[in-house]
Amino acid sequence: MAKESSEERQFSDNLDKLLAGVGTEPAEKMSEDCRTAVDFARRLTSLRDEPSPRFKQQTRNRLLARLVEQEAARQKEERHRPWGSLGRLLSLSPVWRTATVTIAVAVLALAVIWQSGLFNQPEGDIARRAPAPESAPPPQTAAAAAPTPAPLLELRPLETISAKPGEAVRVELVFTNTGPQSIELAPFPPAIHVAQSGTDKVVRSFAAGKARRAIQASETVTYALLWDQKDDNGRQVGPGRYFVFIDDLVFGTGTQPDETRRSFGRVVDVLIQSP
């Protein structure tokens, strides 16, 4: 099973190299089955068809002309928007400007007064706004009647880390349980991957752990990953932009441990500087 999986990976890696026009691994490093599959893939690539240069050029010209038209139409539309008219009106004369601003302020003041309820708050309404009496049903009863909310988990918004080549990159994954009940992440840490921006090619994968991690409601848990800037083959990656993602994070409540699966497409950006 493991042999098959490694062979599949070796085949995929070699195929990607082949398609990128880079040399594949030496034949002796591959099994017979994998080598012949790579050879056949090479044959398949030679059968691919290409569009004619004439078609390429004509379509390019037509599309770019259309892009220019589209851009002109967009600018024209912007000029005719209501806010655009208002802007022009304001810039016409000081009288118009004063009148418009006065009306706007008056409308705003009326809206605030109306919102405060000064004009239309009957006694019944006041009673309705008062705190609930103690005889009201306890919150647990209401919660029991409502469906159990799905567990919620958020990750800290995307941030960018800049690092010099070869410098270990500390990536912090900050999980926050934003739901009302405690949740459990399993496995913890989840499998984490580093991919190259633009191509989305995964350069390094960190296997999932075997532990489970409970996170209480509103609690935040930080997991720090140290990436040595090496790819899965132990080679230093080139300078450029990379991103860290989590493909399959499983979490749930105590009673239903595996009820939610989520992917976090782009958790942290890592910029490896040029030497």
Place this chain on the structure above:
Amino acid sequence: MSSIGETKGAQEAFAELYDQYLDKVFRYIKYRVNGREVAENLTSTVFEKALVNFAKYNSDRASFSTWLFSIARNVLVDHYRVDGRRHSIPLDDVSDRPSTEISPEEAFELKEEAEKLNLYLAQLPQEEQEIIRLKFAAELNNRQIARMLGLTETNVGTKLYRAVRKLRDSFKEPHNG
């Protein structure tokens, strides 16, 4: 959120992406339709749709290739719906390839091989066919294919390897097809 339209001159950015992806989109479509002209028309439609929606493209949500090939797939679905045609063996195209540095014998061999490929490809399960097209024509990586087809990356690797070996074995068998 960042859109390409905001960060680069739209024309320049679009031209760059067009040059990078035209061949791939054409090849992807060519695997699925009969004839060069139809493939060129549909390729053109894909880029027109991409152009119209270009300002809405958000690079944080999907890579450009994933976004573009989703459009290509939709264009093909529409084509089949309207046209009622299914992918069939293109007979007219290998001989009029733009790269004309091949002899008539070589052209004939290529044509025969392309016909065989289409025949054997059509015998694979739909999902494996699509993986082959997205890999060999669109040149997407396994992760991008996984996203498009709702599979895991490992699953794509497994299916891809299996599909290529099946095709290889079909080519080996002299009496197949």
